[in-house]
Amino acid sequence: MNTRTPVRERLLDAADSLLFIEGAFATPVDTILKRAGASPPSLYAHFGNKEGLIAAALRRRLNIWTQVWDDAIAAAADDEERLLALWPALATYQAERLPERWCAFSGTSAAIVNPGPDLRAVLEEETALLRDRLLAYSEPVAGAAAAHLASALMTIYAGTLALMLREPYEDALEEGRRAAEMLVRSYRVARERAV
Amino acid sequence: MNTRTPVRERLLDAADSLLFIEGAFATPVDTILKRAGASPPSLYAHFGNKEGLIAAALRRRLNIWTQVWDDAIAAAADDEERLLALWPALATYQAERLPERWCAFSGTSAAIVNPGPDLRAVLEEETALLRDRLLAYSEPVAGAAAAHLASALMTIYAGTLALMLREPYEDALEEGRRAAEMLVRSYRVARERAV
């Protein structure tokens, strides 16, 4: 057990690698503790209870995910690629950074019907991040139809992750990416024709 | 308590109205038993265990859902409406037949990582139904591109339901329907132009 890493980090690492793969409900605190090489009081001192640990793990995830998405946007060549950067970002996130069975945020929402304030806050933050960015990056591509394009991409994003429950994640990513591309192209063409 | 309805039905009704709203894990058998006015041995005699009850409830759901979808397809006016019938069907299903917090099948997959054979079977059946029908009804609209259109619609379908975890179901349905419409129109246009 690496005791150089602070217990708090070890707990978050363990929680992260278990909660969003096995499911928040299906993973007992006990299993997380074992993986972290920590004892119950450490968990409860640092996070209050299990839900507090989940919220903290999600918050860290949200930070990392935001960074990954930022990088993908920065690597994009034009407006259309910037808008579609969500899918390359998902691929990086899933394969290199923080694997998850499917969307950690949707999964938590699904598992916990009435989250406490802290958990609710981080969940809503993630939804807001998605909506806001998709809307902002839709503007240059779709103009007046940006809101429609953004909400369609939101649906495809949620669907890409939800499909991971039904098929290998590579397939879901590929299908989602292709659907998003087709849609964005349609909106661009529609706009060019209107102008 | 209505004792005229057989216990088996009462258990399925109770399970259905709880498992897919509160979540499969979050709902204890106890709560289902109370709602059904039944006793533990009835449940275990009829369904073996909790997972058996879940599988049976999902199977009944799949039958009803198939029927609702059939009706929506029958009511459609042309090829394009038949392909898009999924969304009106979802609206009917959610509002009039079997309300659910979001997709009962995806929700069960998310909650139970390693389902037993019976449960796995009904989950896979539902996925197959979706894929097969979407592909079949995509053919007349998209021709050679049918497979791509079908998988895009599959993504949008999954996304429509997953968005219900983030916003009211009416909004998710509306966004999903609009995205699907736009996509189908694009494929139709692309095909007409190619011909």
Next chain:
DNA sequence: GTCTATACGAGGATAGAC
């Protein structure tokens, strides 16, 4: 076939020592 009562185990959380 269905109920009452209960066994059994697991999971979340805490007390108190170091």
Next chain:
DNA sequence: GTCTATCCTCGTATAGAC
């Protein structure tokens, strides 16, 4: 700050009576 040991509740499932 962290650990060992433990408590207590809750959830699944069964035994045995009616």
